[in-house]
Amino acid sequence: xxxxxxxxxxxxxxxxxxxxxxxxxxxxxxxxxxxxxxxxxxxxxxxxxxxxxxxxxxxxxxxxxxxxxxxxxxxxxxxxxxxxxxxxxxxxxxxxxxxxxxxxxxxxxxxxxxx
Amino acid sequence: xxxxxxxxxxxxxxxxxxxxxxxxxxxxxxxxxxxxxxxxxxxxxxxxxxxxxxxxxxxxxxxxxxxxxxxxxxxxxxxxxxxxxxxxxxxxxxxxxxxxxxxxxxxxxxx
Numbered sequence: 001x002x003x004x005x006x007x008x009x010x011x012x013x014x015x016x017x018x019x020x021x022x023x024x025x026x027x028x029x030x031x032x033x034x035x036x037x038x039x040x041x042x043x044x045x046x047x048x049x050x051x052x053x054x055x056x057x058x059x060x061x062x063x064x065x066x067x068x069x070x071x072x073x074x075x076x077x078x079x080x081x082x083x084x085x086x087x088x089x090x091x092x093x094x095x096x097x098x099x100x101x102x103x104x105x106x107x108x109x110x111x112x113x114x115x
Numbered sequence: 116x117x118x119x120x121x122x123x124x125x126x127x128x129x130x131x132x133x134x135x136x137x138x139x140x141x142x143x144x145x146x147x148x149x150x151x152x153x154x155x156x157x158x159x160x161x162x163x164x165x166x167x168x169x170x171x172x173x174x175x176x177x178x179x180x181x182x183x184x185x186x187x188x189x190x191x192x193x194x195x196x197x198x199x200x201x202x203x204x205x206x207x208x209x210x211x212x213x214x215x216x217x218x219x220x221x222x223x224x225x226x
Binding site: 037044045050060061062097102103105106107108 | 154169218
């Protein structure tokens with residue numbers, strides 16, 4: 001069974017940083033593109049970033065470029081999202097998902113940016 | 116960026132009746148490999164999202180056959196043949212043909 005478990009969320013002040021992690025199991029992680037998607041409170045889904053199998057290709061939505069970095073550790077079967085210069089608009093639930101077209105999703109982790 | 120526009124944004128439907136959601140993209144979603152990377156995602160209340168349909172019409176593992184997808188180019192449709200209570204929630208189209216990937220605004224299906 002595919003499992004994706006996000007961690008690392010919480011409350012952070014504007015301008016601060018957070019690092020999200022996603023622990024993967026139940027599939028061949030090193031052979032899978034991985035994705036981060038977020039959802040602001042009461043809003044729809046927003047694609048944030050993708051990373052290819054070996055981490056050599058990374059893509060971001062414009063509003064996070066230069067502030068967020070997606071990475072992965074295939075030996076540890078883990079996906080990461082380093083977020084810096086956070087603003088209130090970054091508040092929401094962050095989901096990690098398997099594949100370019102999000103075949104499986106984690107439960108999500110809450111990130112709150114507030115003073 | 117490719118803009119995805121869903122209609123309607125809200126769809127009241129009676130149990131056992133069909134429902135249909137449209138998704139239109141601002142440019143063709145056909146990729147250079149000949150595939151079209153248009154997916155449909157379901158999000159039930161209080162739940163994480165779940166993939167229903169990929170590449171326009173392919174049902175993902177475990178998805179009931181009352182869900183079907185169709186379309187080509189820039190116009191796509193998700194149909195539920197007979198709505199069940201568990202189908203209540205939001206439905207999103209997602210294009211994964213061109214970065215940045217983009218979702219539609221979401222359509223609320225309610226009984």
